[in-house]
Amino acid sequence: MTDQTPISREDRVEKLKGVGSQRKRVEDARFTQGKGNYVDDIKMPGMLFGDFVRSPYAHARVVSINTEAALKVPGVLAVLTAADLAPLGLHWMPTLAGDKQMVLADGKVLYQGQEVAFVVATDRYAAADGIEAVEVEYSELPVVVDPFKALLPDAPVLREDLEGKMVGAHGPRKHHNHIFTWEQGDKDATEAVLAGADVVAEEMVYYHRTHPCPLEPCGCVASMDKVNGKLTLYGTFQAPHAIRTVVSLISGIEEHNIRVISPDIGGGFGNKVGAYPGYVCSVVASIVTGKPVKWVEDRMDNLMTTAFARDYWMKGKIAATKEGKITGLWCHVTADHGGFDACADPTKFPAGFFNICTGSYDIPVAYLAVDGVYTNKAPGGVAYRCSFRVTEAAYFIERMVEILAIELGMDAAELRRINFIKADQFPYHSALGWEYDSGDYHTAWDKALAAVDYEGLRKEQAERVEAFKRGETRKLLGIGLTHFTEIVGAGPVKNCDILGLGMFDSCEIRIHPTGSAIARLGTISQGQGHATTFAQILASEIGLPADSITVEEGDTDTAPYGLGTYGSRSTPVAGAATAMAGRKIRAKAQMIAAYLLEVHDNDLEWDVDRFVVKGAPERFKTMKEIAFASYNQAIPGLEPGLEAVSYYDPPNMTYPFGAYICVMEIDVDTGVHEIRQFYALDDCGTRINPMIIEGQVHGGLTEALAIAMGQEIAYDEMGNCKTGTLMDFFVPTAWETPHYTTDHTTTPSPHHPIGAKGVGESPNVGGVPAFSNAVHDAFRAFGLRQSHMPHDHWRIWKIANGLGLHG
Numbered sequence: 001m002t003d004q005t006p007i008s009r010e011d012r013v014e015k016l017k018g019v020g021s022q023r024k025r026v027e028d029a030r031f032t033q034g035k036g037n038y039v040d041d042i043k044m045p046g047m048l049f050g051d052f053v054r055s056p057y058a059h060a061r062v063v064s065i066n067t068e069a070a071l072k073v074p075g076v077l078a079v080l081t082a083a084d085l086a087p088l089g090l091h092w093m094p095t096l097a098g099d100k101q102m103v104l105a106d107g108k109v110l111y112q113g114q115e116v117a118f119v120v121a122t123d124r125y126a127a128a129d130g131i132e133a134v135e136v137e138y139s140e141l142p143v144v145v146d147p148f149k150a151l152l153p154d155a156p157v158l159r160e161d162l163e164g165k166m167v168g169a170h171g172p173r174k175h176h177n178h179i180f181t182w183e184q185g186d187k188d189a190t191e192a193v194l195a196g197a198d199v200v201a202e203e204m205v206y207y208h209r210t211h212p213c214p215l216e217p218c219g220c221v222a223s224m225d226k227v228n229g230k231l232t233l234y235g236t237f238q239a240p241h242a243i244r245t246v247v248s249l250i251s252g253i254e255e256h257n258i259r260v261i262s263p264d265i266g267g268g269f270g271n272k273v274g275a276y277p278g279y280v281c282s283v284v285a286s287i288v289t290g291k292p293v294k295w296v297e298d299r300m301d302n303l304m305t306t307a308f309a310r311d312y313w314m315k316g317k318i319a320a321t322k323e324g325k326i327t328g329l330w331c332h333v334t335a336d337h338g339g340f341d342a343c344a345d346p347t348k349f350p351a352g353f354f355n356i357c358t359g360s361y362d363i364p365v366a367y368l369a370v371d372g373v374y375t376n377k378a379p380g381g382v383a384y385r386c387s388f389r390v391t392e393a394a395y396f397i398e399r400m401v402e403i404l405a406i407e408l409g410m411d412a413a414e415l416r417r418i419n420f421i422k423a424d425q426f427p428y429h430s431a432l433g434w435e436y437d438s439g440d441y442h443t444a445w446d447k448a449l450a451a452v453d454y455e456g457l458r459k460e461q462a463e464r465v466e467a468f469k470r471g472e473t474r475k476l477l478g479i480g481l482t483h484f485t486e487i488v489g490a491g492p493v494k495n496c497d498i499l500g501l502g503m504f505d506s507c508e509i510r511i512h513p514t515g516s517a518i519a520r521l522g523t524i525s526q527g528q529g530h531a532t533t534f535a536q537i538l539a540s541e542i543g544l545p546a547d548s549i550t551v552e553e554g555d556t557d558t559a560p561y562g563l564g565t566y567g568s569r570s571t572p573v574a575g576a577a578t579a580m581a582g583r584k585i586r587a588k589a590q591m592i593a594a595y596l597l598e599v600h601d602n603d604l605e606w607d608v609d610r611f612v613v614k615g616a617p618e619r620f621k622t623m624k625e626i627a628f629a630s631y632n633q634a635i636p637g638l639e640p641g642l643e644a645v646s647y648y649d650p651p652n653m654t655y656p657f658g659a660y661i662c663v664m665e666i667d668v669d670t671g672v673h674e675i676r677q678f679y680a681l682d683d684c685g686t687r688i689n690p691m692i693i694e695g696q697v698h699g700g701l702t703e704a705l706a707i708a709m710g711q712e713i714a715y716d717e718m719g720n721c722k723t724g725t726l727m728d729f730f731v732p733t734a735w736e737t738p739h740y741t742t743d744h745t746t747t748p749s750p751h752h753p754i755g756a757k758g759v760g761e762s763p764n765v766g767g768v769p770a771f772s773n774a775v776h777d778a779f780r781a782f783g784l785r786q787s788h789m790p791h792d793h794w795r796i797w798k799i800a801n802g803l804g805l806h807g
C-alpha cells in the first residue's frame with residue numbers, strides 16, 4: 001500500500017473533516033433528490049393497508065360495534081376490534097410511563113380520535129370505505145378537559161379500569177383521576193424561607209398543550225413471515241431497539257425473531273418515541289392475514305391522537321431579598337396527561353427532568369410537587385424538543401424571574417446576573433438534586449447583552465413608552481431575555497431507564513482493509529445529521545477521513561443495542577460511545593504500528609492520522625496502512641481485523657446552556673408582532689459541526705416561535721379538538737420566520753470523552769421564554785405581569801385592551 005496523504009499537518013487535519021469542521025451534510029444528496037426512503041415509500045408484494053375507526057366523542061361508552069357492512073365493502077379483508085384482541089391479551093398495551101393504554105376501545109373511549117376498530121383492506125381507499133361502513137353505537141358520558149375540575153370529588157371517573165387502585169406506577173393516587181404526585185426538594189425549609197422573605201413573587205404560569213407536528217406522521221409496515229417465524233417491523237421509531245423489546249414482551253415473539261427497522265424519518269421531535277395502537281394492530285393484522293400490513297397516519301390523526309407536548313399548569317413562588325438575591329423557589333404543577341399516562345420519561349422521573357426548574361440560578365432552597373391528572377384528551381406528554389419537560393421548567397423559571405424583577409422594580413438582566421451560578425461553583429449541586437457539570441453563565445450573558453447593545457435597547461424602549469404616552473406611536477418595544485440551563489444525555493444507567501432498559505448507548509466500528517469504515521449506533525437520526533457528525537467524531541479519533549466512514553443506524557439486526565434518539569441524548573451518550581469505540585480501535589492500531597515499526601508501543605505517539613516514533617518523525621505508519629496490515633499480516637499475540645464496540649454509560653448528564661434575546665415590536669391596535677432581532681448564544685461544549693448546530697438552532701427557534709406565538713392544541717368543553725388540521729394549527733413558514741443571529745461560547749463537559757454536550761433541544765427550551773418574555777416586556781411599563789401563551793394577534797390585542805391601551 002502506498003500512502004498519498006498530503007504533507008502538511010494542517011492539510012492532514014483538514015482532509016479528515018473531523019470535530020469542528022463545517023462538513024456538509026452527507027444525507028442531503030439523497031434527500032434533495034427525492035431518494036429518501038420513508039415508511040410510506042416501503043412497498044411489499046401483497047401489502048395490505050390498515051386504518052382506524054376513531055371515536056367522534058371525547059368520553060363515551062361503546063355500546064356496540066357492527067362490522068358486517070364493512071366486511072362486505074370490496075377490498076376489506078378484516079375488521080379488528082377489542083374483542084378480537086382480547087383473547088391474545090393485546091387489547092391493552094403498556095405505556096412507557098408504566099400505565100396501560102387501550103389498543104382498541106374496550107368498553108369506552110377517553111378522547112376524541114381514540115382508536116375503536118382497525119380495518120384491513122387491499123388499499124387505502126378500500127380501508128377508508130370500510131371505516132365509513134363500521135357502525136358504532138356510543139352513549140355519551142360527561143367530559144372533563146380541565147385538570148383542576150378532573151380532581152373535584154364529584155368528577156366523572158375516567159379510568160374505570162383503575163377504580164379502587166389507589167397506588168399507581170409512581171406511588172399513591174389521591175383521587176380517581178389522579179395519576180401520581182412527584183415531590184422533590186425540601187418543603188419545610190422552602191416554606192420557612194418564603195415566610196420570612198423580603199419579597200415573594202407568586203404567579204400561575206401555564207404552558208399550553210401543543211404538538212410537534214413532524215412533516216411525516218407516524219406509521220409502520222409489519223411483515224410476519226410465517227415460514228421462518230420472523231417479524232419485520234418498519235416504522236417511524238425514535239427508539240428501534242426499545243420497540244423490539246416491547247414488541248417481544250407483549251407479543252411473546254422471541255426477540256431474535258423480531259427485526260425492527262427505522263428507515264428515514266421525516267422529523268421526530270419526540271412524537272415518535274412512544275408506542276401507538278397502530279403498531280400493535282399492524283402486527284396482529286399481519287399475523288392474521290399472513291401479509292405485510294401498512295399503517296400510516298394522516299395529518300388529523302397525527303395532530304389529534306399522537307403524543308402531544310406540555311399542558312403544564314405551574315404555580316410558582318419565588319423569594320428574594322430587597323437587593324434581588326433569590327433565596328427560595330416553590331413550585332406546584334398540575335400536569336394534564338390526557339386519557340392515559342403515555343409520557344416517555346425515564347421511569348424514575350414521572351415529570352421528566354422538571355426539577356431543573358431552578359434554572360441557571362444559585363437558589364439555596366427549593367421545593368417542587370407535580371400532580372399528574374387524567375382528562376379526556378389525547379395521551380402523550382413528552383414531545384417537541386423538550387429534554388423531558390425541561391422546556392416547561394425553563395419557561396417557568398424564566399417567567400418567574402421576570403415577574404420577580406417587576407416586583408422588585410429591577411432590571412431583569414441585572415437580576416439574572418446577580419443570581420447566576422458562578423463559573424467557580426461548578427460542578428454545582430442544585431437544590432432539587434442535580435449536579436451541573438460545567439458552565440460559565442456570566443461570560444455568555446455579558447457577550448449576549450453586548451451583542452444586542454442591551455443598554456441602548458432599554459433606552460430606546462423607555463423613549464418609546466414616552467412617545468406612546470404622548471400619542472406619537474402605537475407600537476411598543478419588548479426585550480425578551482432568557483438564560484436557560486438544559487440537562488441532556490440521559491443517562492446514567494443507575495438512575496435512568498425506560499421500562500427497565502438502562503439508558504446507555506452504543507457504537508460498533510469495523511475498519512475495512514483499505515482504510516475505510518462502517519460505524520453502527522444505537523441511536524437514529526430524524527434529521528439531526530448523525531451520518532455527518534458521528535463520522536466526524538470518528539475521523540478525529542481514528543485518523544480516517546469522515547468521507548471514508550459510513551454511519552448506519554436504525555436496524556436492530558445490525559446495530560448494537562441502544563436506547564435511541566430523543567432528549568438530545570445522541571451526542572452526549574452515543575457520541576461518547578463513538579469516541580470510546582474509536583479509542584479502542586486506536587489502541588489496537590498502536591500495537592500493530594509498534595509491530596510494523598519494530599518499536600515498543602510506548603515509543604509511539606499519535607499524530608492526526610498516524611502513529612509516529614517519538615523523536616523520529618520520519619518513521620510512522622498511517623491509519624490506512626495499519627488497517628491494511630491488520631488484515632494481511634499475522635501479528636503475534638493479536639487477532640486479525642480491526643473492530644471495536646463500546647457501550648457507554650455516562651457518569652452524569654450534560655448541562656448545555658444559552659443566552660437568548662428577542663427584540664419585538666408590537667402593534668397595540670392589531671396585536672401584530674414583528675421580530676426585529678433574535679440573538680441566540682448557545683454553549684453545547686465542544687462543537688462537532690458548527691453548521692449542523694446552527695441548523696438545529698434555527699429549526700428549534702422556529703418551533704419555539706410557533707409555540708410562543710400561535711401554536712396550540714385546543715379543546716372545547718365537549719372535548720372536541722379544535723386544532724386538528726393545519727388550517728387551525730399554526731406551523732410557521734419562511735414568511736413568519738425571522739432572521740436569527742447565532743453565537744456561542746464553548747465550555748466543554750468535563751466528563752464527556754470529547755467534551756460535547758447536546759444541542760438539539762436547546763433552542764426550543766430557551767426560545768419559547770425569549771419570545772414570550774418579549775411580549776410581556778413590551779407591556780411591562782403598563783402593568784402586565786402574566787398572560788398565557790400562545791401570544792397570537794388576538795391574545796396580544798386582548799392584553800392591550802385589558803390594560804386600557806385602546807383609549
Ligand code: MCN
Pocket residue numbers: 266267268269270383384385386387526527528529530533534565566567568569570571572684685686687688689690692693696699756757758759760761
Ligand atoms: N451536535 C454537534 N455538536 C454538539 C452537539 C450536537 O455538532 N456539541 C450535532 C450532533 O452531532 C447531531 C445534532 O447536532 O448531529 C443534534 O445532536 P444532539 O443535540 O445530540 O441531539 P440528538 O441527535 O439526540 O437529536 C435529538 C434532538 C431532539 S430530542 C429533538 S426532539 C429534535 C432535535 O434533536 N428533533 C429533530 N432536532 C431535530 N432536528 C430535525 N431535523 N428533526 C427532528 O426530528
Ligand code: CUM
Pocket residue numbers: 238268269270271273382383384385386387388389565566567568
Ligand atoms: Cu422530548 S422531544 Mo425529543 O426528546 O425527541
